[in-house]
Amino acid sequence: LKAGGVGEEYFINGQWTIDWPSTFQVAGTTFSYERPDGEPESLSALGPTKEVLEVMILLQEANQGIRWQYNVPLSGLGSGDGEVVFTWQHGPYSECTATCAGGISTSAALCIRDDDRSIVSDSYCDQEARPMEKTRACNEDPCPAEWFRGEWQECNGSVASGKSAMVPWRVARVQWFRGDWQECSKSCDRGTQTREVYCYRTVSALEQEIIPETECQTRKPVVRRSCNVDPCPPTWVTGDWSECTPKCGDGEMTRTVSCMTTDGQNLTPDRCPGNTKPVSKAPCNAGACPPPRWVTGPWSQCSADCGKGQQRRTIQCLSPVTDLPATDCPASLRPSDMQECVSPCDSVDVGDTPDEDCKDVNKVAYCPLVLRFKFCNREYFRQMCCKTCKEVLKQQNGG
Known part of the structure; x- marks a missing residue:
């Protein structure tokens, strides 16, 4: 690709030379020139351009064509000073749909650029202000009469002298009937619309007769056409x-x-329009939530290593939905957080000690506490409080 001004000033690939890929400033914007391997060259700019530019192609092989695209300002309705204005205007009427006996001619709305009166794409004009298509009657004079040739009658004479005749039946007008176009199947993005078309013969001012399409000498009018071809808005x-x-x-x-x-x-x-988002x-x-409930934790280890003791557990009031603590669990349904437990006692060896040798050490004044806290299963306390622990053993053995 080669870009140049209206005159002889070239900005890239001028004078039959090929430049390296680069970016450069021209016409009030930055252009980027790229030449990737195995792919087409590209020349792009964000714009807007402030002067007229020409884009040309320098061929070194078969012409593969040019693909191009551009953006236009969204505010193209002419609200600011110096801004180009685009308005809807009706174009010329189309050719009449019939040469006689009444036809229809239409005038479609065209998007016009006001400064040079040129026809531009419909996307430049306000779609909501687009006027309806105009129609008018045309070629309303009656069609000239035509001869209709009927079938040959049976021969009414002998084999030698008989003749047959083709008798004109009546003067009739053979033509196509064109019904009204039905509503377009889509409001945008190219829909289709159909109409009824058939061949008929005018028998009299009050009578028509549908006949085979082969009887009409002209080409059959189209029965299907595209409509609302503009792309739908997002x-x-x-x-x-x-x-x-x-x-x-x-x-x-x-x-x-x-x-x-x-x-x-x-x-x-x-x-997309923000007011319709x-x-x-x-x-x-999702309905009423179930009430909070008491949730219990596991029982702790028995507080006594030997004999009766206590076990504890945690009790919490929790929401079944969030599993977070709650305060409105029924107090009457609160489970117990403590219970009694019994731990088996290990066998002690004080039973074999003679009574005269099994004594509490006098200097140890806590043997009653050893009994109270059931520490006789520990070797040290069994030795220091032999007599006390032997009494415990006798009670456990039923003696």
Whole structure:
């Protein structure tokens, strides 16, 4: 690609030379020139350009063509000073649909650039202000009469002298009937519309007869045509609502809201009208929540290593929905957090000690506490409090 001004000033690939890929400033914007391996060259700029530029092609092999695209300002309706104005105007009337006996001629709305009166793409004009197509009657004079040739009658004479005759039946007009176009199947993105078309013969001022299409000498009018060919504007597309969160009581549900083209391409939200954007969140209620309940933890180890003791466990009032602490569990249903337990006692060896040798050490004044806290299963306390622990052994053995 080669870009140059209206004159002889070239900015890239001028004078039959090929430049390296680069970026350069021209016409008030930055151009980027790229030449990737095995792919077409490209020349791009964000714009806007402030002077007229010419884009030309320098061929070194077969012409593969040029692909181009450009952007136009969104505010193309002429609201600012010096801004180009585009307006709707009706174009010339089309050729009449019939040469006689009444036809229709139409005038479509065209988007006109006001400064040079040129016809431009419809996308430049305000689509909501587009006027309806105009129609008018045309060629209303009656069609001239035509001869209709009937079938040959049977021969009414002998074999030798008989003749047959083709008798004109009646003067009739053979033509196509064109019904009104039906409503377009789509409001945008190229729909289709159809109409009724058949061949008929006018028998009299009050009578018509439908005949085979082969009887009409002219080409059959089209019965299907494209309509509303302009692309549809982007629209908001919503996803399915999520489940209500939390799962009971007052909550909220959400869904995705995307700005998309009719072919499923995602666009930025600013491309769709903000005043019609659907909500992405909504309040909900999944029903009454179940009441909080008492939840118990595991029992602790028995407090006594030998004999009776106590066990404890944690008791919590929790919400069944969030598993967080709550305060309104019924006190009357609160489980116990303590229970009695019995731990087996290990066998002690004081039973074989003679009574005269089994004594409590006098200097040890805590033997009653050893008995109270059931420490006789420990070797040290059995030796220091032999007599006391032997009494315990006798009680456990029923003696």
